[in-house]
Amino acid sequence: MAKRIDVSGLSAYYGTFRAIDDISMTIEPRSVTAFIGPSGCGKSTFLRTLNRMHEVVPGARVEGKVLLDDENLYGSGVDPVSVRRTVGMVFQRPNPFPTMSIYDNVAAGLRLNGIRKKGELDSIVEKSLKGANLWNEVKDRLNKPGSGLSGGQQQRLCIARAIAVEPQVLLMDEPCSALDPISTLAIEDLIGELKTQFTIVIVTHNMQQAARVSDRTAFFNLAAVGQPGKLIEIDETERIFSNPTVQATEDYISGRFG
Amino acid sequence: MTTTAPPPTAPPQKTRTVTRPGDRIFSGLSRGSGIFLLVVMAAIAIFLTYRAVQAISKDHGNFLTTFEWNASLNPPVFGVAVLAYGTVVSSIIAMLIAVPIAVGIALFITHYAPRRLGGPIAYVIDLLAAVPSIVYGLWGALFLVPHLRGLNLWLDKYFGWTYIFHKQDPNSAPRSLFTVGILLAIMILPIITNVSREVIRQVPRMHEEAALALGATRWEVIRLSVLPFARSGIISASMLGLGRALGETMAVATVLSASPQLSGHILDPLGGTFSQNIVAKFGEADEFGRDALIASGLVLFIITLLVNGAARIIIQRRKEYSGANA
Numbered sequence: 116m117a118k119r120i121d122v123s124g125l126s127a128y129y130g131t132f133r134a135i136d137d138i139s140m141t142i143e144p145r146s147v148t149a150f151i152g153p154s155g156c157g158k159s160t161f162l163r164t165l166n167r168m169h170e171v172v173p174g175a176r177v178e179g180k181v182l183l184d185d186e187n188l189y190g191s192g193v194d195p196v197s198v199r200r201t202v203g204m205v206f207q208r209p210n211p212f213p214t215m216s217i218y219d220n221v222a223a224g225l226r227l228n229g230i231r232k233k234g235e236l237d238s239i240v241e242k243s244l245k246g247a248n249l250w251n252e253v254k255d256r257l258n259k260p261g262s263g264l265s266g267g268q269q270q271r272l273c274i275a276r277a278i279a280v281e282p283q284v285l286l287m288d289e290p291c292s293a294l295d296p297i298s299t300l301a302i303e304d305l306i307g308e309l310k311t312q313f314t315i316v317i318v319t320h321n322m323q324q325a326a327r328v329s330d331r332t333a334f335f336n337l338a339a340v341g342q343p344g345k346l347i348e349i350d351e352t353e354r355i356f357s358n359p360t361v362q363a364t365e366d367y368i369s370g371r372f373g
Numbered sequence: 374m375t376t377t378a379p380p381p382t383a384p385p386q387k388t389r390t391v392t393r394p395g396d397r398i399f400s401g402l403s404r405g406s407g408i409f410l411l412v413v414m415a416a417i418a419i420f421l422t423y424r425a426v427q428a429i430s431k432d433h434g435n436f437l438t439t440f441e442w443n444a445s446l447n448p449p450v451f452g453v454a455v456l457a458y459g460t461v462v463s464s465i466i467a468m469l470i471a472v473p474i475a476v477g478i479a480l481f482i483t484h485y486a487p488r489r490l491g492g493p494i495a496y497v498i499d500l501l502a503a504v505p506s507i508v509y510g511l512w513g514a515l516f517l518v519p520h521l522r523g524l525n526l527w528l529d530k531y532f533g534w535t536y537i538f539h540k541q542d543p544n545s546a547p548r549s550l551f552t553v554g555i556l557l558a559i560m561i562l563p564i565i566t567n568v569s570r571e572v573i574r575q576v577p578r579m580h581e582e583a584a585l586a587l588g589a590t591r592w593e594v595i596r597l598s599v600l601p602f603a604r605s606g607i608i609s610a611s612m613l614g615l616g617r618a619l620g621e622t623m624a625v626a627t628v629l630s631a632s633p634q635l636s637g638h639i640l641d642p643l644g645g646t647f648s649q650n651i652v653a654k655f656g657e658a659d660e661f662g663r664d665a666l667i668a669s670g671l672v673l674f675i676i677t678l679l680v681n682g683a684a685r686i687i688i689q690r691r692k693e694y695s696g697a698n699a
């Protein structure tokens with residue numbers, strides 16, 4: 116249920132603007148990979164190329180290859196809709212469907228996949244909410260709207276919604292940046308549990324968070340505003356934080372950064 | 374420096390917030406005009422109700438159930454049954470046709486059409502919303518009525534068994550409530566489309582991305598994110614259109630062949646509506662006749678209020694689930 120991601124020579128554009136340039140990396144299954152780097156260096160853009168969400172922006176396009184095990188996500192005849200069903204995503208701001216109940220939020224992806232039997236839905240919804248450490252808090256109000264939960268709970272609801280369809284990979288774009296420290300810890304714990312089942316990629320602004328949750332860390336940087344972002348290095352997280360190969364990484368991590 | 378401690382038992386002072394003269398003038402002006410408006414409206418309502426009651430009290434028929442409108446007879450016999458029925462039925466037909474098409478066009482413009490096409494379409498529909506209703510009325514009478522003959526025959530032939538589409542005299546002119554409904558649908562389509570389009574544009578990108586990231590197709594995004602979020606706005610847009618349909622005069626008057634009969638067969642060329650009846654009778658009415666027409670206008674007003682109230686309840690009932698608290 117978890118797959119390796121192999122990116123090679125990937126560039127992404129918004130119209131004519133090249134936001135990221137020639138990125139190659141390998142992401143191991145059942146691991147957590149963190150993306151760090153200054154704002155605007157293309158972390159979100161790169162993350163969104165991994166489930167073909169980049170191209171939903173008008174005028175946006177991608178060059179290069181992303182292999183999920185051996186299948187090229189950008190191969191001809193690959194349906195982006197089915198890619199997104201295998202590569203789940205959690206966003207920066209919690210975005211449960213505001214008009215749906217907690218239950219329906221989790222069941223939404225399942226219903227898209229044609230699962231309609233009540234019993235089956237019930238058990239997957241419960242399993243996913245337990246998987247997202249939210250079950251105990253919401254089990255008595257599954258039919259209440261998801262938008263009535265706190266921010267941290269909403270984000271865990273979004274995680275439950277994403278893992279309900281059993282994706283191969285789970286992408287998270289700064290999932291804690293809108294949350295308080297306690298909710299943040301809850302989600303970090305959750306990431307530790309989820310990595311036994313999923314390949315996880317997380318963008319974070321918080322260096323301690325990257326150090327706490329990830330196995331490997333990728334550092335992105337850009338030469339100047341208006342220039343494309345580049346992958347500077349990717350390595351074991353311990354290594355990146357103790358003894359990085361590139362000077363720019365060390366500068367960024369130690370806070371000596373322009 | 375001497376400090377005088379405030380007495381501990383001092384009564385809690387009313388805090389006075391500082392207001393600037395500009396604020397005071399503006400708030401006075403706006404309050405004044407608000408009150409003025411309310412007073413004017415109350416005066417109009419009292420005047421109309423008074424005249425209406427005068428007329429109804431001399432009515433020798435039952436004002437609510439009488440079919441014909443003979444206010445000039447002695448004794449006068451008039452009622453709103455046919456008018457209320459015709460107004461409501463033609464408006465329902467108009468809504469049934471216009472709302473799905475309008476929402477479809479709005480979705481097409483916002484989610485399907487390439488930008489080069491969506492802009493011009495939206496612009497043309499904006500223009501259509503500004504066409505005066507008499508133009509629609511003339512177009513309806515000169516073009517729509519003759520061209521609906523075939524559709525009428527077809528409906529009667531294949532759907533006559535539904536009772537609704539049965540036509541008593543298949544060869545009578547298609548100057549029926551059904552035709553009025555179609556014309557009204559065309560008239561209210563632009564306004565419903567435009568307001569729906571704006572509401573649909575307001576749907577936050579992040580809600581659509583939530584659906585996309587789950588592997589939703591374009592239509593599934595619309596179903597999961599767009600329509601639920603835009604729902605109350607679309608209802609409001611439809612109410613705007615319905616308000617126009619209920620009160621529409623010229624288009625109905627030019628198309629409908631009015632007669633004081635009430636029929637469940639919507640293709641039959643008979644019936645009437647409130648505003649059509651008012652226009653038809655007002656010119657030759659004496660003072661009493663006018664009071665009677667005012668009474669019918671009040672009934673239309675009440676129907677409009679009821680419809681709006683119902684819409685409000687529908688919107689309110691799902692407030693907890695609305696996008697507003699997301």
Ligand SMILES: Nc1ncnc2c1ncn2[C@@H]1O[C@H](COP(=O)(O)OP(=O)(O)O)[C@@H](O)[C@H]1O
Nearest residue numbers: 129134153154155156157158159160161172341
């Ligand atoms: N929708 C968009 N349209 C055009 N440019 C964009 C869009 N989103 C991001 N960009 C640009 O792409 C670059 C990378 O942005 P992003 O991937 O959001 O960076 P990060 O997530 O690392 O802060 C930035 O220069 C940003 O201005």
Ligand SMILES: [Mg+2]
Nearest residue numbers: 158159160288
């Ligand atoms: Mg970002």
